[in-house]
Amino acid sequence: MNKFRDKLSTRNTAETGVRYEWYALQRCAATYYREFEKPKIIWGNLATRASFTYDEKDHFFINAPACMLPTSSKFILGVLNSNLISYFLKSICAERQGGFIEQKPVYISQVPIKKPTLSEEEKIIKLVNKILLLNKRINEIGDKKTSESARIEQEINKNDEQIDEIVYNLYGLNKKEIAIIKDSLMK
Structure with a gap:
């Protein structure tokens, strides 16, 4: 050199x-490094379903296959983690061995985000905030399988299902379309 x-x-x-x-x-x-210092949505490149999280701790990524969306919108976080978006991403993302999909920005940028009513947005944000708090508690408990961790996981699933219902309604899906999505994600 x-x-x-x-x-x-x-x-x-x-x-x-x-x-x-x-x-x-x-x-x-x-x-653009200052964007890392702001609240943002982050995700790994490989996943078996849509798997996004919220970072408000100024995390930077070094040599990691991770991506970020420079927004603090918990509404968008809720929509991105929904079953509908998992189904959508599985249909457009490159597939990898073991059922993984590549969640590259080129694919994530194709996710259509519908404009919600104020009520829909507030409901999703409230549920996302609950899930984030519950996930913090799960992380505090660690790998120990306890009745408390099982209860928390059930509550997270319940909140996820409520977000899914709001998202299905937001995107105008009927019962048949919802059944196709749920069936597809079970496989």
Whole structure:
């Protein structure tokens, strides 16, 4: 690399306004790293179903196949984790061995987000907040299978089902379409 030191020393200063060491290889986040410091929706690249979470702790990802959506909308988080969106993603994402799908941004950007009524949005946000609190409690309990963790998981599932019902209604699905989605996700 020493051979190219002069050329490397002057690159991208005008683009980013920041002078990096001449040998620095990665400066790709120079213009948007502050987005990581904000609340956001994050997800892993591989999953068996839609699996998104909310990060308000300023997490950064280094060498990880993870993605982020720079929004603090818990309504969007609820919709993204719904059975309907799982079904949609399974139909458009690249499939991998073991039933995994690649949840790359190119696919996530195709998810249609319907404009909710104020009531629908408030209900989903309230349920998402409950789920986030319940998941914090599950994490505190750890890997121990207790009656409390089982109860919490049941409550999470109940809240997920309520979100699913609101999302089905928001997208105008009928009972037959809902049954197709549920049946497909059981496989």
